[in-house]
Amino acid sequence: MTSGHIRRPPDTEIDWAFFLDVDGTLLEIADQPSFVHVDTELLELVAQLHQLTGGAVALISGRSISNLEELLGALRLPLAGQHGLERRDAAGRLWIHAAPPEAKCAIREALLPVLARHSGLLLEDKGLTLALHYRRAPHLAAYAHRLMAQLMKEAGGGLELQKGKCVIELKPAGIDKGTAVAEYLTESPFRGRLPVFIGDDLNDEHGFAEVNRMGGISIKVGSGRSGAAYRLSGVAAVRRWLGGALKGRQ
């Protein structure tokens, strides 16, 4: 575990496999999930990297695939959504690893009065997972964590909590971003390439662990304790680093 020291990753190579987190890595964090700004420069950068690497670029996100598609518009990429619970491979096949939790309706019902009382809380229903956001009410962080832990207990098994930036999420247990990376690495065009995982948040630690295990390059964005071997300071630094792969090739 390192805690914030900037150790710059080696220069990018186009024969690597790139696994990229979205919020806080490719996109600046916004006040609410729907407020993120996806700029043309980013879409062009990712599209070019995808093309130059022969398709070995996947987004590995906590967001749902349908939400990622809305953000990406016409750009079609391999996508792992909801922390790897759903995954679209390079051939366009969709893999779904869990059903929506049986207790989802009951959990939503239990949260409704809480949301009505606290306008700073936001519930994001992603289909397989439920995320309770408290970015606009940081004083409610401990309460939100306690509440979701209690609801998980009442659900009686099969679920786990995923902490993130100003969010606490309930999801089916046992699948994470590391699972998604491992699956991609068994498939063309990722198979046999050196894996790179870049992410900024706690859910990305699973991705770092998997690429570390595979002898790849793990890159934490920003500060905070992490199992990643390298650091980049923020979204702009990530884009510059990825852009290095394109230099002289455009």
Ligand SMILES: O=P(O)(O)OC[C@H]1O[C@H](O[C@H]2O[C@H](CO)[C@@H](O)[C@H](O)[C@H]2O)[C@H](O)[C@@H](O)[C@@H]1O
């Ligand atoms: O794995 P990621 O692609 O980084 O997704 C993680 C979560 O991202 C979103 O929430 C985060 O970003 C929001 C917009 O910047 C921000 O308002 C929120 O506080 C962050 O937690 C997304 O809404 C979640 O579903 C993802 O799990």
